[in-house]
Amino acid sequence: EVQLLESGGGLVQPGGSLRLSCVVTGFTFTNYAMSWVRQAPGKGLEWVSVTTGTGGRTYYADSVKGRFTISRDNSKNTLYLQLNSLRAEDTALYYCAREGGLVLISSLDYWGQGTLVTVSS
């Protein structure tokens, strides 16, 4: 059974940092690209970032470019998202999701339950 479990969320002050983790089980992690998607309270989905199976290529939404860094440790079946220079508008539930297709970005076929990041003083 495919499972994705996020952790690392919490309350942080503006300008602060957090590192989110997503541990996966049930599939060969290195074979799949992985994405982060966030959802602000009461709002829609916003794509954040994607990384290839090896971690060799990464792409970001303009809203987080230069502040967030996606990475992965394939030996630990874990995806990461480093969040720096956090702003109030980064407050959201952060989901990790598997890119299920044969190309980098095609379909997010499995999702975790999310970890909540709150940026507030």
Place this chain on the structure above:
Amino acid sequence: QSALTQPASVSGSPGQSITISCTGTSSDIGGYNYVSWHQQHSGTAPKLMIYDVSYRPSGVSSRFSGSKSGNTASLTISGLRAEDEADYYCSSYTSSSTRVFGGGTKLTVL
């Protein structure tokens, strides 16, 4: 990276069919066949319903279908059921090697 355009809400009665549109540009929907649709019930993670414009993942009801014409993709749900009431999001691959979502459509089953 402007969001794709979806209607804020649609509604229909049980047994009826509804269609949700999703409009983008030639740099996303119009340029690639990597359009997907997700269903999200309140308080739960999104669920993939349609991928690559018109394909259904295993386990998704055949009442759900997808299509595309030019820069607009559509999700059609036939034989509406109460459990279909949820938020629906389209998304597409873009020419910048990123993904863009629509703003979401709230489906109400009357």
